[in-house]
Amino acid sequence: MAPLTAIAKTGRKAESHRPFPRAIVGADGWQLALRELVEATATLLGLWGDRDAVHLALLEELSGAIAVFTLPCPDGKFPSVGAHHPAAIRLERTILDLYGLKPTGAFDARHWLDLGFWGVTHPLGKRRKRAIEAYPYAFLPVEGEDLHQIPVGPVHAGIIEPGHFRFTAHGEAVVRLEQRLGYVHKGTESLMTGASLDKGAKLAGRTSGDSTVAYALAFAQAVESALQIDVPPRAVWLRALMAEIERLANHFGDIGAICNDASFSLAFAECGILRERTLRAAGGCFGHRLMMDRIVPGGVTDDLGEGGIEALRALLETVRTSFPGVVEIYDNTASLQDRTVTTGYLAPTLARAFGAGGYVGRASGRAFDARKAVAYAPYDELEFEAPVRDDGDVNARVWIRIREVEQSLKLIDQILERLPEGKLHTDRVKSGGAREGLALVEAFRGDVLVAVRIGEDGLIERCHMRDPSWFQWPLLEVAIEGNIVADFPLCNKSFNCSYSGHDL
Numbered sequence: 001m002a003p004l005t006a007i008a009k010t011g012r013k014a015e016s017h018r019p020f021p022r023a024i025v026g027a028d029g030w031q032l033a034l035r036e037l038v039e040a041t042a043t044l045l046g047l048w049g050d051r052d053a054v055h056l057a058l059l060e061e062l063s064g065a066i067a068v069f070t071l072p073c074p075d076g077k078f079p080s081v082g083a084h085h086p087a088a089i090r091l092e093r094t095i096l097d098l099y100g101l102k103p104t105g106a107f108d109a110r111h112w113l114d115l116g117f118w119g120v121t122h123p124l125g126k127r128r129k130r131a132i133e134a135y136p137y138a139f140l141p142v143e144g145e146d147l148h149q150i151p152v153g154p155v156h157a158g159i160i161e162p163g164h165f166r167f168t169a170h171g172e173a174v175v176r177l178e179q180r181l182g183y184v185h186k187g188t189e190s191l192m193t194g195a196s197l198d199k200g201a202k203l204a205g206r207t208s209g210d211s212t213v214a215y216a217l218a219f220a221q222a223v224e225s226a227l228q229i230d231v232p233p234r235a236v237w238l239r240a241l242m243a244e245i246e247r248l249a250n251h252f253g254d255i256g257a258i259c260n261d262a263s264f265s266l267a268f269a270e271c272g273i274l275r276e277r278t279l280r281a282a283g284g285c286f287g288h289r290l291m292m293d294r295i296v297p298g299g300v301t302d303d304l305g306e307g308g309i310e311a312l313r314a315l316l317e318t319v320r321t322s323f324p325g326v327v328e329i330y331d332n333t334a335s336l337q338d339r340t341v342t343t344g345y346l347a348p349t350l351a352r353a354f355g356a357g358g359y360v361g362r363a364s365g366r367a368f369d370a371r372k373a374v375a376y377a378p379y380d381e382l383e384f385e386a387p388v389r390d391d392g393d394v395n396a397r398v399w400i401r402i403r404e405v406e407q408s409l410k411l412i413d414q415i416l417e418r419l420p421e422g423k424l425h426t427d428r429v430k431s432g433g434a435r436e437g438l439a440l441v442e443a444f445r446g447d448v449l450v451a452v453r454i455g456e457d458g459l460i461e462r463c464h465m466r467d468p469s470w471f472q473w474p475l476l477e478v479a480i481e482g483n484i485v486a487d488f489p490l491c492n493k494s495f496n497c498s499y500s501g502h503d504l
Helices: 003-008 027-038 086-099 188-192 197-204 209-227 233-261 265-286 308-331 334-340 348-353 358-362 394-418 473-479 485-495 499-503
Strands: 022-024 043-049 053-060 065-072 077-079 102-104 148-152 164-170 173-180 435-442 447-454 460-466
Touching: 003 022, 003 027, 003 053, 003 065, 027 053, 027 065, 027 077, 043 086, 043 447, 043 460, 053 447, 065 435, 086 102, 086 473, 164 485, 173 473, 173 485, 188 197, 188 460, 197 209, 197 447, 197 460, 209 233, 209 435, 209 447, 209 460, 209 499, 233 265, 233 308, 233 394, 233 485, 265 308, 308 394, 334 394, 334 485, 348 358, 348 473, 358 394, 394 485, 473 485
Parallel strands: 022 065, 077 102
Antiparallel strands: 043 053, 053 065, 148 164, 164 173, 435 447, 447 460
């Protein structure tokens, strides 16, 4: 019996939660779950709040077991997870901001998403009108001689989402970076409450626009698990096709942008062309360049357009002809390698401790891919590898992207060859009491988690969506330390964390 399963049995089972167990535990069960984090036998998947409870999702990587632990908070408090496991600190600060539930024993109780502009405090808990419009934010102190600070943002040059970065430097060397995010907070979780499943699907797909397919898929899978909906095979395979097209487009964009931040515009231009060709193919096949609103609970809304398979095969041929040349240029340009090799190093121990997913984790030795770990359809029938390196620098994160492009090409080939005929959608079940579902889906940045609770009326009672960036943003602060200030854009782009997906 897996330890997480054993711990879950110490609590009261939530019968309507699928496909993974959820246990309502007391203080002892909560501490047992925390011990699994401390002893590194489990990885943090998510920590989120409710009006009178907190939920903790854990993954046991060796067995692949996933379990959710719920701790009621009748007094508005819960034992801090972040006090024992730093990856949970920002999630706890968010719970405090949104719900007013206080993590006892926490090292850091500063506001996180609440920047003082909301007009109310604890908007999803016991709402109160704010007495002041804003308040000062205390950045962590840094001591030492000849140090200076460089504030950057939240408004940046170019088209980029807002976020504040406070650098402390000694000459050109970065001693500490501290982030302040939350400027893109949209109130998504509040908008989800009371929404229909159709509206919820639209909101999910807009959590982070570059991952609209992944979020829509995770939301759909969570709803389908809760309502026990069987999705038609053709829809399942079309979803995977969209996900791999989205992965291709984003990796092309990232590889080019990293090269551009190292002043290598040739690779930037070539990757931009490949990204544009991918988006055009997506638009021609599914009627939308980002494939937004194409995945819904129960299936998909659109089939491949006329000539879609031929268009995708032409895209694959173009990529296979052009992309190796870009890779060769990257690999054989000494001035570019000088900027990326050893820059922005992230230790494998930190990647594992924070449960970093995607290219950030796999470039630092954490071999986790939700497509393999959860093995959701149709990936359980497809042959592919999850590339892993352990050098952990900007160069490694570029190479993981390159290898993932190659794997996505193979996956698209298999999908097109085996795409079944049939229906695109299954009618949803709308009765049967309150039900809950949880899904973990691999986006291009890493694993996206969605937990949803559906009421007896068929409306959403609670929906939480956790972006992989929650566990990657803090690691960027570590990776930049000791590097020069001028290398921050390069390190930042190699992580390419989402502001919108994080800020909710």
